[in-house]
Amino acid sequence: MKHHFTLLALFFLISLLGCQQEEQKRNSAPASTPEGQPSPVAVKKTLPPPPPAPGCQSCHTEIQLDxxxxxxxxxCHQGNNTVNEKKVAHQGLISQAASPIAMEKNCGKCHAEQLERCAQSGHFTMSNAVNQVREHFELSPLKDLTEIPENEGIPQNKKELVNDLLRRQCLRCHVYSKGDDYPYVRRGKGCAACHMQYIDGKLTGKEEGKANHAFIRPAKQQCLSCHYGNHVGSDFDGGYEQDHNWSYRTPFITRDPFLRPYGIELHNLVPDIHQQRGMTCLDCHSGAELAGEKPSVQCLDCHGSDVSPAVSKLRVQGNERILQLYKSEEERLVPRLQHPAHIRYKAQVSCQVCHAQWSYNDGTTHLLLSYSEDVYPWDRLAVQSSSAVERFVEYNLYTEEEELAPSLPDQITGKRKAGIWYKGFTQRRWEDILIDKDTDGIIKVFRPLLDLRLSAIDEEEEIIADFDNLMGKDAGLRPYTPHTTGPAGLFYEQRFLHLLSGQDGESAENQ
Structure with missing residues (x-):
């Protein structure tokens, strides 16, 4: 019985194996055509992709045209727009087609009149900022920033030191440069500085992954890409730089590394009341004013008894004044001057003496030109709202490789030169508003704009040419209009009564 069972199992296994082999033959046999012929095996061919159409956008697919x-x-950019080969396509390319050296040829083809006006404006020439510093150190005025002489080597006299200060430390915000290397500051050159939208130094777009090449009317972001760092405009937004010393700075995020959009952490102070009402810079300061075609707008142009043509979108409606906001259909009711103090003091006191909520009062400003590689004294002061200084100090502090030589780029030509400018302050304050009488007899707000001390040391940290705490011709106080407008306080007169003439001051106190 046992042998019969073994033979039966063996027979079953042999039959099963034969069935499997037959099935494999059927599966591997080619399919037949209706005529009984085997079908040819299909071969899938991979074709090469077609060559891209010639032209810039065959490679620059992320550009969203205007x-x-x-x-x-x-x-505008020149180059060869009929080929795909990069080397050939980029021959003669102008990457910054709206920059000062190219904008007349490009932008001027259609906007010659606007370009001519703009080129003469203070925003373009920076003549006011340049000449304030030069005149303070008793140097002759210049027409624009490009006339500032370049030094061949280490400054040997006051004129050379001041010129180097202007070209490599002060003038980091103007249309000849792309701005400091910070997220909210990096931008285009020339016309693109104001009329193109940049974030993190790159063109932004409405679609994800697209770079918007549209030319726009400037907004607050374009203004603040230059008007930051305790300059007029930053106060409009309530921004005040924290101290340079890292012990007194407060980062707003904890991730590492963390960004400083404007170069340094900011105190968030109360913004201007106009900003709180949804207004921007260009609601008051028109393009015609910025181009030098109209005088600077004054508070009374909106709030005074007469309607001024300086504000184009202001209209009278019955007994009210209505302002249409810039780039918007929104409107704001403009309050009229009603308090008797406006009549009493209008010829003696400027508006911001009573209405400024705070003002920049950071002085004395110490500026040191150093040719020394020793950065350890600047460990706690590495962040100076200057990306070049910050990069140099932090690299030399922590590198295990060869240290960098101290150098800074010329902010007009871009050429790097030996020596680096450090900055520091005796104090940084905003709560004490400086009030004084100007040369025209009007009581105004002042700030220590030119309270500067210049020094210079060589590679061995020896003083160069007696440049040790070099001062200008006076204390450096200059009139300033804080863009921190708000309601006048109850004791507004206490700010200026001591500056009125004896009879006027006594009569004011008795009322």
Whole structure:
């Protein structure tokens, strides 16, 4: 019985194996055509992709063109727009087509009149900022920043030291440069500095992954890309730089590394009341004013008894004044001057003496030109709202490789030169507003704009040419209009009564 069972199992296994082999043959046999012929095996061919169409956008697919400037890329950027090979396509390329050296040829083809006006404006020439510093150190005025002489080597006299200060430390915000290397500051050159939208130094776009090449009307972001760092405009937004010493700075995020959008952490002070009402810089300061075609707007142009043509979007409606906001359909009711103090003091006191909520009062400003590689004294002061200084100090502090030589770029030509400018302050304050009488007899707000001390040391940290705490011709106090407007306090007169003439001051106190 046992042998019969073994034979039966063996027979079953042999039959099963034969069935499997037959099934494999059927599966591997080629399919037949209706005529009984085997079908040919299909071969899938992989074709090479077609070559891209010639032109810039075959490679630069992320560029989102401006419908108002629907031009061939090469019409402004030059280069060869008929090929795909990068080396050939980029021959003669102008990457910054709206920069000062190229904008007359490019932008001027259609906007010659606007370009001519803009080129003469203070925003373009920086003549006011340049000449304030030069005149303070008793140097002759210049027409624009490009006339500031370049030094060949280490400054040997006051004129050379001041020129180097202007070209490599002060003038980091103007249309000849792309701005400091911080997220909210990096931008384009020339016309693009104000009329193109940048974030983190790159063109932004409405679509994700797209770079918007549209030319726009400036907004607050464009203004603050230059008007930051305790300059007029930053106060409008309530921004005040914290101290340079890292012990007195407060980062707002904990991740490492953390960004400083404007170069250094900011105190968030009360913004201007106009900003709180949704207004921006260009609601008051028109393009015509910035181009030098109209005088600077004054408070009375909106709030005074007469309607001024300086504010184009202000209209009278019955007994009220209505302002239409810039780039918006929104409107704001403009309050009229009603308090009797406006009549009493209008010829003697400027508006911001009573209405400024706070003002910049950071002085004395110490500036040191150093040719020394020793950065350890600047460990706690590495962040000075200057990306070049910050990069140099932090690299030399922590590198295990060869240290960098101290150098800074010329902010007009871009050429790097030996020596680095450090900055520090005796104090940084905002709560004490400085009030004084100007040369025209009007009581105004002042700030220590030119309270500067210049020094210079060589590679061995020896003083150069007696440049040790070099001062200008006076204390450096200059009139200033804080953009921190708000309601006048109950004791507003206490700010200026001591500056009124004897009879006027006594009569005011008795009322």
């Amino acid at each position: 419908s108002n400037h629907n031009l061939a890329c090469a019409s």
